[in-house]
Amino acid sequence: MSGQVATVSPHDSVRLGGHRTPRVVLAKAAKWSVLALFLIVTLFPLLWLLLQTFKTNAEFVMNPLALPSGFHYQNYVDAVQISGLPRLLMNSVIVSSASTAINMLICSMGAFVFARERFKGQQLIVTIILAGVLVPIIALMLPYYRIIRGLGLFDSLAGLTLVYVAINIPISTFLLQGFMKSIPFEMEEAGVIDGCNFWQRYWLIVLPLSKLGIVTAGTFVFLFSWNEFVYALLLTASFTTRTLQLGIRDFQGQFFTNYTGMYAAITLSIIPSVIVYVFFHERIISGLTSGALKT
Amino acid sequence: MTLHKHWKGIALFLLPVGVMYVTFFIYPLGYVFVVSLTDYRGFGAMEFVGLANFRRIFGMTNFQFGLRNNLIWALSLGFGQVALAALVAMILARKPPFWRFLRTAYFLPNVISQVAIAMLWYTIYRESFGLLNTTLRAMGLDHLALNWLGNLSTALPAVILQQLLYIGYFMIILLAGVMSIPRSLYESAEIDGANVFQQEVFITIPMVKDIAVVAMTLAMAFGIRHFEATFLLTGGGPANRTMTLGILLHRNLHAANYGRASAISAVLIIVGALIIGLTRHLLTTRSAIEDVKQ
Incomplete structure (x- = not known):
């Protein structure tokens, strides 16, 4: 046999x-x-x-x-009119895109150093950052509230963006430095011989080779920011800064007994996540898979 | 590569991420533990009150329910959800027809927001026009139709179930683990006459244990930080039966009971660390730190 x-x-x-x-x-x-x-x-x-x-x-x-x-x-016509979905969607797109872009920039810089350089205390710093994955973020409601108020960013999309950038540092650092470690050093060495400085090694050599890792980590950050509820609830107050997830909570009051209208609104709110999933599910699965196999 | 030469570059590159991490992880953790020992209400001076906030919250009924429920959440997800995910992962690892489609489909709810999922389950659980009750009534089982979220004994299981059943996240992690087991192990077991069930018990489970513990750790962390579905479906009711520490924290924060809110946060962090640490200690010989490291 x-x-x-x-x-x-x-x-x-x-x-x-x-x-x-x-x-x-x-x-x-x-x-x-x-x-x-x-x-x-x-x-x-x-x-x-x-x-x-x-x-x-x-x-x-x-x-x-x-x-x-x-x-x-x-x-669906009712849903759009009653719920103010366009505004909610726009706010969510702004916050999620900005959070993803900023998080990718600062975390890829950090990950570049962690993956391609050696210095004293490096392992300790990496461990501390990655351990952030296990911190129950909702326990930090009060300090986040105070920090954002202190910065004068309460009830602003900028404040929310700042918090989302921060919360995702551990997961992005984990995924990006893992990916960057797998890139061979030869090209970078050739670059150094050609006179590349520190910034150019990052920007011209390692970052372009990390595209796939950036897409994976970026998808996680985007979906997190898109779906986040607790801090949106805590750090915004007015309609103009309301994100989609906060809007969904209000459907019940807005639609009252118009159940099917409310269901249409919920359906519309789900569609963007499903679209992201259809296009990026390979990346999400590979991100989780590589995470599982590395630990 | 080279040492010291790039110290300016290294420092500059670590600055943004470092500043953000200190501001949003290290400082807040310290803040919570310091403020939990004071009577701070958001203005004026902080008066040191020792462990008074902790004594106070441990005597409160809603806190007791919250702590109990958080533990139930963590254990249900850590053991129940991960076990279900492991079962499905073991089946899918043998690549039955449509396994790729099934893997993609099972994960789909995990990309949808907890808020939308909670609203969806509200339409399932609600007393009138709810999917569950109308189905029961259509089957002639009227006596089983309940106010699922308002009933003292069904509310907590109902809220937990709507999260527990979505196994996709841990299924993907475990599937990666099961698929990385060398095939030759199964081949030789098969030649030795082991059936599928025996192969799973004696090969898959021991080989995938380390990854399963990682999945359990994450699941418990999710259970400890649970907030959305309870907040939206029951708000912690009926009679505190679904209360969680997150909801209680949110309430105390809005009441500007900062000292007490911080004490709740501190308990959340300590209990989370204890339950995760204990599970890992019992199930592995490796430390959590080593796992987070690469």
């Missing part, structure tokens, strides 16, 4: 060599039940929500389980 299986994954040999005993059938059924159960749990609520948005509110109240009678897009 083993000779035959050599070209296939050894895991498959279980299937190839599997005897159709009741136990094998049972194991197979159990396996697919688990996979199906989690698929249902994962996707069904989302699909159900999406279906409701095509119903009229009366249809929904009559029977939340029925399929929509037609394609009613009115809910």
Whole structure:
């Protein structure tokens, strides 16, 4: 048997060599039940929500389980008008993009030093920064509130951006320095011979080679900032600085009994995350994978 | 590369990230522990009061519920969610048909905000027009239809479940671990007559243990810092049954009870460190610091 299986994954040999005993059938059924159960749990609520948005509110109240009678897009028109989504989206785009850009700049500079230089105390500094991953950030509500107030940045997108940049330092440093360590030194050495200074080694050689690592870490920072709720709640107060996540919380009060309108608003709020996922899921998975294998 | 030559460059490159880290990690941690020993209310002088804030909060019912619930959260995610994720990871590692699609699908909810997910589950759990109750009623099980989030005994399980079931994050981490196990181990076990179940128990589980502990550590950290779903679904009610320290901290901060809020923060940080440290101590011989290092 083993000779035959050599070209296939050894895991498959279980299937190839599997005897159709009741136990094998049972194991197979159990396996697919688990996979199906989690698929249902994962996707069904989302699909159900999406279906409701095509119903009229009366249809929904009559029977939340029925399929929509037609394609009613009115809910989406209501959603945009009632919730002020454009403004919420714009604020979220500004904060998330700015946080990602600034975080990538400062963390890639730090990671460059950690990955490509050796100096005294380096290991200690790296350890302290990476240990930040385990700090329960919500426990720091009070000091963050005081710092942002002290800087005069309360209720501003800049204040929120500053906090998001900071919170993501440990995860970005971890991903970026891991990636930069894997880049061979030859090109950098050639650059030094050609007269590259410190800044040029970073900007012209290492950074361009770290594109994939930047995209991975950047995706994590962007999604974090896009989805963050606690500090948006704490550090902003007015409608003009409200981000999408804060807006979602208000849907209940805004839509009252217009359930399908509210569901449309929730659906619209989810779409950007899903789009990011569709384009970057390989990067996210590889980021988590490399993180898991390095530890 | 070369030493000393670039010290100016090194210092300059570390400056921004260093300033931010000191301002938003080191200073706040110190701030919380110092202020927790005072009666500070946001203005005037800080009066040192020793451990009075801690004595006070440990006597409060909502704090007791909060601490208990945070531990339940941490353990449910650390053990329950990671175990479920490990089960799915072991199945997917054998590359059944559609395994790539399933891996991508399971992770999808993890990119959606906790706020949107909580709103989604509100539409599932709500008493009238809720997906769960309408389904139960459609099946003739009217007596099982409950006010899931308002009932004293179902509220906490309901809130935890809506997070616990989304295993994607830890599944991906564990899947990477399981897939990195050399295939030859399974081949020789198979030649020796070990069935799939035995292979998983005697090869996969011991080989993936270190990564599983990392996943558990992260899951517990997530459990300790839990906030959104509880804040939105129940606000800590009914009768403190879903209270968490994060919600209590938020309330005390808004009431400008800074000393007490800081004491809650300090407990959150210490309990988080203890539970994570203890788990790792019991399950591995490596220290957390070594793991965070590369």
